[in-house]
Amino acid sequence: MSETVIQIENLSKQYRLGVIGGKRLVDDINRQWAKFRGKPDPLSKVGKASSRSDFETDEIWALNDVSLEVRQGEVLGIIGRNGAGKSTLLKILSRVTAPTRGEVRVKGRIASLLEVGTGFHPELTGRENVFLNGAILGMTKSEIRRRFDEIVEFSGIQQFIDTPVKRYSSGMYVRLAFSVAAHLEPEILIVDEVLAVGDAAFRSKCLGKMQSVNREDGRTVLFVSHDMASVEALCKRGIVLEAGDVSFDGDVTEAVNRYLRPREVQAEANELEDRPREGIGGARIHSIRFEGDDGNVRTHFRMGEPLNVVVKANFEKTMRNPIFGVNLLTDRGVMVADCRSSHYQYQIGQVTGTVEYRMRIPSVSLYPRTYVAEPWVCESEGAPDLDWVHEAATFAITANPDYLGGATVTASHGVTHLSTEWAAEVIAN
Amino acid sequence: MSDKGSNLAISDLVSAMGEGTGKPPFSDQPQEPDDWTLVIRPKSGWFDLHLGDLWRYRDLVMLFVRRDFVSLYKQTILGPLWFIIQPLLTTITFTIIFGNIAQLSTDGLPKMLFYMSGITAWNYFSDCLTKTSETFSSNAGIFGKVYFPRLAVPVSIIISNLIKFGIQLGLFLAFYIYFLTQGSAVQPTAALWLFPLLLLMMGALGLGAGIIVSSMTTRYRDLRFLVQFGVQLLMYTTPVIFPLSKIPDQYRWIILANPMTPIIETFRYAFLGTGTFSWEMLAYSAAATAVILALGVLLFNHVEKTFMDTV
Numbered sequence: 188m189s190e191t192v193i194q195i196e197n198l199s200k201q202y203r204l205g206v207i208g209g210k211r212l213v214d215d216i217n218r219q220w221a222k223f224r225g226k227p228d229p230l231s232k233v234g235k236a237s238s239r240s241d242f243e244t245d246e247i248w249a250l251n252d253v254s255l256e257v258r259q260g261e262v263l264g265i266i267g268r269n270g271a272g273k274s275t276l277l278k279i280l281s282r283v284t285a286p287t288r289g290e291v292r293v294k295g296r297i298a299s300l301l302e303v304g305t306g307f308h309p310e311l312t313g314r315e316n317v318f319l320n321g322a323i324l325g326m327t328k329s330e331i332r333r334r335f336d337e338i339v340e341f342s343g344i345q346q347f348i349d350t351p352v353k354r355y356s357s358g359m360y361v362r363l364a365f366s367v368a369a370h371l372e373p374e375i376l377i378v379d380e381v382l383a384v385g386d387a388a389f390r391s392k393c394l395g396k397m398q399s400v401n402r403e404d405g406r407t408v409l410f411v412s413h414d415m416a417s418v419e420a421l422c423k424r425g426i427v428l429e430a431g432d433v434s435f436d437g438d439v440t441e442a443v444n445r446y447l448r449p450r451e452v453q454a455e456a457n458e459l460e461d462r463p464r465e466g467i468g469g470a471r472i473h474s475i476r477f478e479g480d481d482g483n484v485r486t487h488f489r490m491g492e493p494l495n496v497v498v499k500a501n502f503e504k505t506m507r508n509p510i511f512g513v514n515l516l517t518d519r520g521v522m523v524a525d526c527r528s529s530h531y532q533y534q535i536g537q538v539t540g541t542v543e544y545r546m547r548i549p550s551v552s553l554y555p556r557t558y559v560a561e562p563w564v565c566e567s568e569g570a571p572d573l574d575w576v577h578e579a580a581t582f583a584i585t586a587n588p589d590y591l592g593g594a595t596v597t598a599s600h601g602v603t604h605l606s607t608e609w610a611a612e613v614i615a616n
Numbered sequence: 617m618s619d620k621g622s623n624l625a626i627s628d629l630v631s632a633m634g635e636g637t638g639k640p641p642f643s644d645q646p647q648e649p650d651d652w653t654l655v656i657r658p659k660s661g662w663f664d665l666h667l668g669d670l671w672r673y674r675d676l677v678m679l680f681v682r683r684d685f686v687s688l689y690k691q692t693i694l695g696p697l698w699f700i701i702q703p704l705l706t707t708i709t710f711t712i713i714f715g716n717i718a719q720l721s722t723d724g725l726p727k728m729l730f731y732m733s734g735i736t737a738w739n740y741f742s743d744c745l746t747k748t749s750e751t752f753s754s755n756a757g758i759f760g761k762v763y764f765p766r767l768a769v770p771v772s773i774i775i776s777n778l779i780k781f782g783i784q785l786g787l788f789l790a791f792y793i794y795f796l797t798q799g800s801a802v803q804p805t806a807a808l809w810l811f812p813l814l815l816l817m818m819g820a821l822g823l824g825a826g827i828i829v830s831s832m833t834t835r836y837r838d839l840r841f842l843v844q845f846g847v848q849l850l851m852y853t854t855p856v857i858f859p860l861s862k863i864p865d866q867y868r869w870i871i872l873a874n875p876m877t878p879i880i881e882t883f884r885y886a887f888l889g890t891g892t893f894s895w896e897m898l899a900y901s902a903a904a905t906a907v908i909l910a911l912g913v914l915l916f917n918h919v920e921k922t923f924m925d926t927v
Contacts, residue, residue: 282763285921291656310687322676
């Protein structure tokens with residue numbers, strides 16, 4: 188068993204939401220300034236009691252008592268929804284910010300790629316930026332000089348190396364930045380979705396380079412991504428962060444499944460309150476359910492069957508012709524379709540109070556797998572969503588021997604069936 | 617048709633980054649329970665300064681200096697000549713307005729030399745102060761993504777300003793030698809040996825004051841505006857455009873309280889042979905500089921860890 192190279196113990200990080208907001212920034216400044224001078228809190232003196240209590244409820248724990256060990260040579264995938272604490276964890280590990288409580292112990296040099304090309308200066312030439320960026324990432328000048336030719340050759344932009352990077356195309360810029368990063372050779376590498384940029388050919392070249400380094404010294408990698416497919420492919424071990432806690436730690440496939448599978452769909456999903464949602468308000472979605480044409484609530488549908496998505500929403504004010512929508516996604520988070528009433532010029536007229544809307548798919552041409560539905564409403568085309576419930580409910584599509592002439596279709600054939608017409612003739616014999 | 621086509625990039629990733637199989641780099645070292653290279657804790661003590669880190673990143677400091685220098689005058693016609701034009705024009709303006717029109721005393725020194733010596737020294741201090749005071753606000757982008765000792769930025773600013781000061785000092789020396797050969801009433805004194813110390817003090821004072829401001833601007837942005845004219849006002853409490861000897865007694869303490877005063881006066885005395893020089897004043901200035909710098913480093917160090925949460 189290889190040794191532990193990262194040991195995280197009871198790590199917690201608290202943020203004050205108010206720091207971002209306009210009015211509270213002023214409060215915060217007054218407060219800190221007073222604290223700094225050793226004076227009492229001005230807010231408590233001015234009698235803004237409400238403002239102060241707001242303040243305290245706005246403190247959130249981005250990380251809450253996280254303990255974790257990473258062993259040498261492990262490739263650990265970190266997954267979680269937005270705001271689950273992934274970035275905070277990475278920031279603490281990269282020493283960009285300090286934890287509120289707890290401790291992290293690390294063995295070996297950490298390089299974090301939260302971004303490629305950090306510190307690139309547009310006026311400087313490619314050569315100068317390689318040195319600058321390398322030094323920012325923790326290399327010494329002599330280390331960079333030793334690898335310089337390799338870096339430049341790797342980036343494939345030899346002829347432009349003495350051109351200011353502001354004249355580069357964005358592709359060239361990323362290539363050069365990647366090349367520097369790829370030649371870092373730390374013991375521990377923290378990667379935050381930066382692999383998602385750059386063209387595929389160059390990316391695989393870049394990773395090939397990492398592979399050769401990896402083989403030699405067994406580098407440890409922490410990988411954060413929203414792309415479940417690549418997390419699953421890259422990592423053996425995965426952890427799921429949920430509201431600042433590690434809710435799962437173990438085999439990556441199971442971690443991905445945990446992350447992706449929202450709660451079992453009940454006969455009727457009435458409990459949408461705890462789901463992540465966004466929107467400007469004015470309407471609130473309460474429930475969602477899936478029905479067959481017979482009106483029975485179901486979670487499993489056969490390919491080719493009719494499927495009804497029924498959503499109940501409450502409109503807090505009177506609105507004219509709002510747009511109803513349901514986004515369909517695969518269990519891997521890939522968007523299948525943005526279905527909206529406005530595509531069919533459906534107009535409900537004046538609405539207020541509780542509304543139940545129904546989207547009927549006459550024949551579900553989705554391939555067998557689990558799908559996620561996310562209902563939303565907005566006031567008019569192009570307007571921000573009033574409410575949008577993420578991962579509200581799931582339904583499963585199963586194979587149907589009566590559909591497509593009984594052909595065997597599985598998830599590996601794609602996401603959705605396209606209706607096609609065929610013709611063929613022998614043109615030479 | 618195979619269904620693997622779309623997964624090409626992913627299989628690349630796997631083969632590239634699959635778990636390491638090589639030998640662990642530490643395997644041949646005896647394992648001790650607290651054999652950690654880095655421990656990340658909540659705010660460490662005020663005096664946990666990691667100045668060693670700064671030394672390890674010295675290459676970065678020099679690259680920052682180079683960046684600042686190279687990028688500043690890119691796409692300008694006169695380039696580094698601006699370093700000379702600016703103090704030259706200021707000196708001429710001061711000579712005309714304060715020297716000839718307002719008829720302020722220059723302690724019997726040639727006006728050009730008097731003003732230029734003050735301006736050259738003052739510029740170094742004020743540039744150090746204003747530039748370092750923007751450390752956090754103008755580097756938020758980098759600071760939010762990568763760790764390196766944050767002090768590398770202000771230190772690099774002090775060094776790049778030192779280069780600028782060197783060029784401006786060259787201009788001053790050119791005038792100085794010209795006036796010397798013309799037989800003006802100027803003469804270098806033994807205090808010239810103090811020149812390296814003066815330079816160090818100006819840099820340290822500018823750095824100290826600058827990082828105090830930059831540490832506080834992360835929470836108190838108003839300071840940024842205060843610095844703009846604060847430095848200008850500060851110049852009038854420093855004997856840049858007037859000699860200390862001509863200040864009426866009731867205002868003298870204000871001027872004397874300014875730690876820059878002894879530095880400028882000593883600077884002038886060293887080169888020109890006239891001016892108020894006393895070891896006590898210089899010692900006071902050195903002590904004040906040390907306190908301000910120490911306070912600055914402590915504050916800066918304290919703020920840098922949580923800076924990203926407040927910006």
